[in-house]
Amino acid sequence: MERRDFLKTCGVTVAGAVLLPHLLGSCDSGAKEGVALMLSHFGVTENDLKKIMAAALENGGDYVDLFFEHTFGNSLSLRDGAVNRASSAIDFGMGVRVIVGDQTGYAYVENITMAEMLKAARTASRIASSGQKTTSVNISEKIFPNYYPIVNSWEDVSVKDKAPYVQKLNDRCFALDKRTSKVTVSQSDTTSYILFCNSEGVLCHDYRPMVTLSAFCIMEDNGKIENFHSARSFRKGVEFLTDDVVEVIAREAVEGAARMFTAVKPKGGEMPVVMAAGGSGILLHEAIGHAFEADFNRKNISIFSDLLNKQICDTHINIVDDGTIAGNRGSTNFDDEGTASQKTYIVTNGVLTSYLHDRISAKHYGIASTGNGRRESFRHTPMPRMRCTYMENGNFDEQEIIADVKKGIYAANFTNGQVQIGAGDFTFFVKSGYLIENGKLTQPIKDINIIGNGPKALADISMVGRNLKLDDSTWTCGKDGQGMPVTQGLPSVLVKKLTVGGE
C-alpha cells in the first residue's frame, strides 16, 4: 500500500486540513510510516487500543472493534458564472463496537482522550451481560491491497488549483448550446484517514480519497424550462481534474437538457423495457442488491430469504458486487470492520450464490464475510452495503435487443430509485429515454417512474447485451439513515414486463 506522506501540515493552504494538538509545532513525523504514522496521527499507541478493547469486553462480548476516522472535505461551487463559494468540513472521532451474537452495543466520541474512549467502551459494553472476562488480545498490522492509489493528494492543492476546472465546466455548458440559461457547478473532494483494530488481532489503516465534479444545466426554449444533471465521481486524486472530464460532463448535461424539450411522457402501463447500458445498473441495485444484503436475510425479512442456491433467473446471467475496481467510487481496500474487499458473485449462471455479508450476518450463516460491512462514518455501525454492483456481459448486440421490442420503453438516464425489501417492489425514476416502436427508438421520453417486483423482474430479463458499462456518477445509497458511495453497471438488457408511469 502506498504510504501517504500526509502530515504536510506546516504551511498548508487547504482549509480542510487540520493540525492535531499533538502535532502542533512538529513537522518531522516523516520518519514514521504505515500504521505507526496513523497511530501517531490519532495520538494513540497499540497499548492504548488494547486497553480500550479490554474495557469494552468487561461484561463479556464476543468481539470488539475500534474505528478511528479523520475526514476533511472541501467543496467549490459556481453559480451565475463565477466560482463564488467555498466550503470545508472536518470530522474527527472514533467509535467502539461490541458484538454479542446478533446484538450490537455502540458508542462514539469526538474527543480522542483515553478517558473519553474508555467511557465509550464501557457504554458499548452494556450490550453484553455474561460477565465473562475476555483475555487480552494481541494486535498486529495487516496490509491490504490498495485499489485507489493516487498521484496527487487533495491536501496538496488549494482553491486556486481547482477553480479553473469548475469555471471551464460552466463555460463549456454555455458554449455548447445557446439555450443554456443557468448553470451550477460543484466540485468536492474528501480525504479520510482510517485506523481500525479489532479483538481478532487485526490492526490496519486506510487512506480514502473521493472526488466529485457535477454540473446542473437549466435551459430555456420558447418559454419552456428544462434541466439536466451530470456528474462523475471516483476515489482518485487531483489527476481526476482534466479538460476531458470537464468536456464529458458538459456535453452530457447540455445534450440531456436539450433532449428534454422534445420529450414526452409515454402512455403508462405494463410493457417491455430495454435498460440501456450503464446507469441502468440501478435495476440491479434496487431490484435485487438490497434484498441480497444479508442483514435482511438473517432476519428472514427479505423476499430473497429462502432463495439462496436456487435458480432465480436466466442461466446466462451473472451478477457481481465488486469492491476491487481501481479508483471506483464504490471500492474499498477493506470494509469498515477489517475484512478484505472482494469481487463477490451474487448470481452465477442464474443461481443466487451469495448474499452480501457483514461480520454479524456471516457469523449467523457460519461463513466468511464478503467484506460488505460498511459504515458512513465513526458515528455509525457497519451493516451490509453494496459496492459496485453490475451484471456481466451476455451475447446480444444492443440493436438486436431493441429490435425484439414491438412497443416499449428504452430507459437511459436515472435520478433515483427505491425498494421495499420484503414485498420486493422496487422503483427507479427515468429522467430520459425513448419510446421503442416496431423495434426502433423513436420519440424521446422524460420524467417517468418505473415500478416492478424484484424476483419477477429478474426472471423477466430475457436478453443481455455485450456492452457492459459502469456508471461513474455520484450514486449514494441510503439505508437506515446512512449514506454510502456506490456505483453500478449493466449491459443493455431486455426486461419483458415492468409497469411504466404515464398519463
Add this chain to the structure above:
Amino acid sequence: MISQKHKELAQQMMEFARKNGCSASRIRIDAGTETTFEYRDEQLEKLQQASENRFSIDLFVDDRYGSYSSNRMEKKELEKFIQNAIESTRYLAADDCRTLPNSDLYYKGNDAPDTCFDKTIDNLQPDEKLQLAKATVEEVYKTDPHIISVSAGYSDSSNFNYLIDSNGFEGEKAQTYFGLSASISLKGDGDARPESWWYDASLFWNELQKTGIGKKALERALRKLGQEKIKSGNYTMVVDNMNAANLLSPIISALNGNSLQQKNSFLIDKIGKKIAAEKLTLIDDPHIPQAMGSRWYDYEGVATKKRAVIENGILRTYYIDTYNANKMKVEPTISGASILTFNQGTKDLDGLIGDVKKGILVTGFNGGNSNSSTGDFSFGIEGFLIENGQLVKPVSEMNITGNMLSLWEYLAAVGNDVRTTSSWRTPSLVFEKVAFSGL
C-alpha cells in the same frame, strides 16, 4: 445548553476572524446527545449512545464568501482552521450579494430558549427506554401466524445551538425529541414478506404515545396482505396524512429563492396568482408553542412570523433569504418554512374515503421524483382500491404520473386529521382525476 466555555469560544473566533481580515462572520455551535435502543423479537438488537459538537463559521472576506465547519472545538486548532479558511475564500470570485441580513430583520425577543426542551430527559434511565422498546414488540410478537419479525426502536435526543454574527445577532435554542417506532414483517404470498410500521414522536416525554404503536403497525401490515396491481386509468386519489407531505414537498421547493433565482422552479412569477384549488389554504405558523418546527428565527437570525403561503389557492409568498433577495433585488422573506398548517375540512380519513365512489387510497409512496423546473412528477405507490366508499383490496406496484399544478388544481377535499409528529402538519387529502398506471 451550550456551555459558557463554548459561547466564549464562538465570541473569540469571531474576533479572530475580524482581526484576520473578515469584514463579517456568522458562527454557530451545535451540541447534541442521542440514545437509541432497538429491540427485535426476543432480544435487544442494538444500543447506541453518543454526544457531539460542531463549530460552523460563515466568512465574508473582501466581498467573498465561504462556509466552514469542524467538530474539533479546540481554540488553537480553530484559529489555524479559520486562517486557512480565509485564505481559501480569498481565491474565490467576488460576490457582493453575499451579506449578513439587515439587522432590522433580526429576532430581538426575549423568549426563553428552552420552551421546547423537556428536562425529564436527564432523569430517564436506560432500562426504562429499553423496556419501552421491548413492550412495543411484546404487544404483538407471536400474536398472528403471519408474523415473521417484529422490531421496535426507542430513541431520544437533546440538541442545542448557539448562533451569533458580527452584526450583533445572538440566539440560542434547546430542544428534546422522543420517538418510539415499530416495524413488522409478515409472511405473504409466495416469497413476499410485506412489512409496515408505525411511530409516534414528540418533543416532550409525557406526550409520547407509549402503547399501541406495535398494534397499529401490525394492523397496517396485515391489511397489506394480498396486494396486487390493478388496471391503469384515472382515479380519485385519497392520500393519507402520513403521505400527503410528499405531494406538498415539490410545491414548497419551488417557492425557494434559490430555485426561483436559478430558474429551476415551476412557480416563477406566480405571486398573487392561482396555483391550486380554492380549497387549499396553507399557513406558515412558526410560533405554535412547544411544537415540532417552532422557532423564533431562521439560520440567519431573521425573525420568523406567521404568513399565508397559499390562500384559497392563490400564492402569497416565496421563501427568500438574504443572498437570494440581494440577487433577485427583492425584499427577503424568510429562508424556509417552519410549521405548515392547512385550513382543515370536516372529515377524517374514513369520512373522505366514504365519499369516494371509485378511487385509490394511497398509504405509501415508493420512489419516483418531480421535475423541479416543470413540476412533472411520477411516483410509485401502494394503497387500497376504493369502491362505493369502502376499501375493497390492497394494491401495489403502481405509479401516479402528472404535473404538480394540475394535481393541486384538482384538490377536492382536505381532511381534519393532522398529525403533530412533523413540522408539516398535513391532513389526508383527496385529488380528482389522477393518472394511475398498473396493468
